[in-house]
Amino acid sequence: MKDMNPQDIAGEYREYTLTYYDGTSRKVLVTDIETPYPDGKLIVSTTDLQGIITHANQAFIDMSGYTREELIGQPHYILRCPEMPKAAFRDMWETIQAGKTWHGYVKNLRKDGGYYLVYATVLPNFKDGKIVGYTSVRRKPSRRKMEEALQAYARMREEETA
Amino acid sequence: MTFQLTVSPDFPPNHIAGWYIFNTWLQKALNLPIHLELYPSFETQREAIQQGKVDMIYANPYDAAMLIREKGFVAVARPQGKTDEAVIITSTNASYAAVDDLKPGTRVAMTNDPAINLLGMMMLEPAELDSSTLETEVVESYPVAVKLVLQGKADIAFVLKEALEKLTPSTRKQLKVLVESQIGDLYHTFVVGERLADRREAIRDLLVNMHTGPKGKDVLENLGFQGWEPVSADEAEFMMNLIEALK
Numbered sequence: 568m569k570d571m572n573p574q575d576i577a578g579e580y581r582e583y584t585l586t587y588y589d590g591t592s593r594k595v596l597v598t599d600i601e602t603p604y605p606d607g608k609l610i611v612s613t614t615d616l617q618g619i620i621t622h623a624n625q626a627f628i629d630m631s632g633y634t635r636e637e638l639i640g641q642p643h644y645i646l647r648c649p650e651m652p653k654a655a656f657r658d659m660w661e662t663i664q665a666g667k668t669w670h671g672y673v674k675n676l677r678k679d680g681g682y683y684l685v686y687a688t689v690l691p692n693f694k695d696g697k698i699v700g701y702t703s704v705r706r707k708p709s710r711r712k713m714e715e716a717l718q719a720y721a722r723m724r725e726e727e728t729a
Numbered sequence: 730m731t732f733q734l735t736v737s738p739d740f741p742p743n744h745i746a747g748w749y750i751f752n753t754w755l756q757k758a759l760n761l762p763i764h765l766e767l768y769p770s771f772e773t774q775r776e777a778i779q780q781g782k783v784d785m786i787y788a789n790p791y792d793a794a795m796l797i798r799e800k801g802f803v804a805v806a807r808p809q810g811k812t813d814e815a816v817i818i819t820s821t822n823a824s825y826a827a828v829d830d831l832k833p834g835t836r837v838a839m840t841n842d843p844a845i846n847l848l849g850m851m852m853l854e855p856a857e858l859d860s861s862t863l864e865t866e867v868v869e870s871y872p873v874a875v876k877l878v879l880q881g882k883a884d885i886a887f888v889l890k891e892a893l894e895k896l897t898p899s900t901r902k903q904l905k906v907l908v909e910s911q912i913g914d915l916y917h918t919f920v921v922g923e924r925l926a927d928r929r930e931a932i933r934d935l936l937v938n939m940h941t942g943p944k945g946k947d948v949l950e951n952l953g954f955q956g957w958e959p960v961s962a963d964e965a966e967f968m969m970n971l972i973e974a975l976k
């Protein structure tokens with residue numbers, strides 16, 4: 568995946584290099600600008616077994632800042648924010664690969680370097696008893712629960728980087 | 730034998746005239762006897778489905794998923810450009826202006842359309858409300874849910890957006906929308922059962938081409954549709970998976 572482009576970024580940014588589960592890495596550019604999550608907006612995406620995006624609804628496009636063409640065919644980690652602990656996604660993948668539904672609070676990185684906060688459900692899609700892909704729905708989180716999750720993530724990150 | 734067509738009971742019967750016209754058109758086009766049966770509630774319709782009475786249905790997403798998964802139905806078409814969204818409504822006199830103003834103990838009127846209720850519940854999550862902290866009442870139709878709100882017997886109601894739009898202007902004036910879903914991936918579909926398995930392709934072709942003839946155009950106008958577009962098995966599967974994700 569290509570590095571993030573400084574021309575896409577709104578405002579002052581920090582630079583990080585993220586290495587993803589598949590061994591690839593890219594430079595991400597991060598600001599502290601939050602895009603507030605509108606009431607009623609529901610992001611829908613689906614992926615294949617590897618987490619490659621196969622469907623994105625309009626809400627996903629609106630909130631992530633990417634076009635549909637930029638999202639389809641890309642790994643879902645295109646949204647990974649450096650402040651999210653690896654353990655959160657490890658837990659997610661273990662849960663969905665075991666055939667169960669995962670719920671969690673996620674901070675997501677936008678194309679413009681800003682972020683948006685969601686409560687997410689991710690679950691496996693079955694066909695003839697086999698997992699064939701995953702579906703995710705994301706919506707506006709409770710402010711209080713989101714704050715708690717972000718504090719917990721900050722502690723987890725400290726442990727991971729220590 | 731006469732086949733049965735029915736329609737998701739989203740609207741009061743006076744809005745259903747278009748479906749009688751549609752049924753007459755479909756019978757002629759297929760050269761098959763078809764009876765249009767309208768049920769007063771989601772429950773009575775589901776009973777008829779369980780009894781195997783229904784052959785074709787213009788189904789809401791939840792019922793379509795059930796019919797495809799459990800009853801061997803196949804989705805053939807959907808109205809062009811129409812999607813299902815949920816609204817949470819309250820009385821214009823209500824003191825709250827947004828979901829965040831709602832408190833535990835809020836009384837919710839809803840119908841038995843689970844897709845709309847799932848969207849409604851999801852939109853209440855930011856206020857940390859769920860079925861354990863709400864007082865819910867399930868009623869037979871959207872107009873009844875609206876009536877409970879107007880009578881002050883419920884604080885809010887979960888309503889299909891299109892059903893809200895079909896209420897009389899005088900009723901709508903007494904209601905305000907607290908929040909409206911923007912999901913875009915849920916829609917009603919025309920699903921066909923096993924007794925008509927050999928006619929499914931013919932039905933799909935008829936619907937998809939309906940807007941090309943003057944008669945068909947007229948029928949569509951009465952339904953408030955621009956036309957039908959085909960629905961593939963994969964698209965139906967996607968919607969079924971999405972409903973699972975809303976639970």
Ligand SMILES: Cc1cc2nc3c(=O)[nH]c(=O)nc-3n(C[C@H](O)[C@H](O)[C@H](O)COP(=O)(O)O)c2cc1C
Pocket residue numbers: 586587588589612613614618642643644645646647648651653656673675689690701702703
């Ligand atoms: C259906 C689905 C939706 C996902 N949604 C997100 C998301 O919104 N944000 C995110 O950072 N990761 C999401 N992921 C997880 C990513 O695939 C990835 O695991 C994560 O970004 C961490 O990257 P890493 O696995 O390379 O460490 C999703 C995965 C699936 C299967």
